[in-house]
Structures are given as C-alpha cells and as structure tokens.
Amino acid sequence: MANDYDPDQDYAYDVEYMERTRNYYRAQGYNSDYQWARHEDTPFQPLNKPLSASKVAVITTAMPDTELGRRQRAVYSTPIDPIPESLYTAELSWHHGMTHTDDVGSFLPVAALTKLVDSGAVGSIASRFVSLPTEYSQRNTLQKDGPKILKYCQAEQVDVAILVPL
C-alpha cells in the first residue's frame, strides 16, 4: 500500500497541533515546551489471520462517564454491551468550540464494529473496551498504563487493536 502522507503536499492544510499547543502552553506561563514522543523505528505486526477470524479490541482516550471515571484518570475497561450512551471527555484536548462528543459513535467505533461482526467481516470484539488516560507523563503511559492494556489484550486473546484518540 502506498503511503499517502506527504508533509510537503498542500492539502486544505493539516493543523500543526504541536506548534499550536506549544504556543498555548507558553501563553499560560509554562516555560518548558512539551516534548512529544519521537521514534526513528516503528514495530510492525502483519495480521496473523483474516479480519473475519480476528478478535478486535477498541481503545479510547475517553474515560467512563462515572463518578470514578470523572475523578480519577486511569486505565478502565468497560463492557461493550450495552454501549455507553456517554463517555467523559471534558478534560481532553478536542475542539470544544467547534464540535461535541454527544455521539459516542463519533469517537468509539463499537456500534459500527458490531455491525461488521454481524455481517461476518470481523470475527469478534473484545468484551470490554479500554480507556487510556492521555497525560503529560509519557513514563506513566509506557511503564504503567501500556503494560496494563497489553495484559488485558493478551488475556482476551485479541488479534487486533483499534486505537482512537480524541
């Protein structure tokens, strides 16, 4: 498959979120710029089996819309059935002035995936979707949250994960 990302090509234009965020933090008095993760090498795992035989996990940056989910940013797993009518997104960096998160299907593809399972295009969905807290500390993600999510996926015998940051 061709890689159709060309940073020099003129689309309507991709927003430079890193630059915007740096300026936004500076305007609020933070002197040290956030350092986004950067890697030269990226791992790659081809599909081991067709999607029609694969088990898929969904991972979101939204927290459960519960008292605990609102209060404590952490890794949570939530049953996919029934699909929650709302998730807690207020603390996340999305475009609050332009859109909304009232439609869970706009950021959590569980309902759409379920249709594909029903049609046979996808094997199955992990019984719970996972909430991953995005946060300032990459160390927390790498050393605490990531391993928890890997453990969950392995316990569920997941073949594929769809990660959906807001």
Place this chain on the structure above:
Amino acid sequence: MGLVSRLLEANGIATVVMGSAMDIIAHCGVPRYLHSDLPLGNPCGVPFDRTMQAQILDQALVLLEEASSANTIMRSVAKWPGTQSWRDDYSKVDDTNRDALRLKGQQRQNQQKTDKATGIKRSAMIPDS
C-alpha cells in the same frame, strides 16, 4: 496513544490508530494511521453521520489488511460539513485572549500545586477552550 500502539504491535497485536492530529502521530511513528480531516474530538466521523462513520471504519480495516510496513498513513473520506474555520481557531492565541490565558495558566498552576500536595500525581494535558 501512539506509544500504546507501538507497545501492542511489538507484542504481536496488529494495530491501527484512527485520529485527526496528523503531525503528532507522524512525529511519534505508529504502524498504521488513518487520518480524518476533522476537528479534534470525532476521529470516527462527524457526530450522528452513521454513513461516514461506517466508511471510516471500513477504511481503517482496509489499512489493517493492506499495510505492508510500519508508518503507513492513509487519509479517510472524512470532510467537516460546516465552516472550515476550525483549522485556524483551535488553541488560538492572540490579543483577544492573551490576558485571559495568562490568568488561566496561573489558576491551573495553583491547582497543580494543590493536587500535588493532596497526592494527585497525574496531570492532564491542557484542553482547548
């Protein structure tokens, strides 16, 4: 999210990231990324547009099946139906909000000190507002 994608992939689980922040994901490097040209918040498609949401998910699955190497990026069919001003006004800093942002930053840093003193160690990124 990119970091977790990489961790899962390194442990034998194929992944695809669906998002709307091209520069951040490309900077990190992930195995497969489906980019939707939408305001941040709706990486699966415009709210309540079930047709678009199904199309975008289909594209994510095609990417999973057809990508043959890491850092494969594909653009989805997504188009924002309303004004395109979202590109320019996200986290905008100008003379209309500079003083308010400075004040907000002071309040946030005070809150962070309080959080730290009370044992809350995890700090969220600053949301746009």
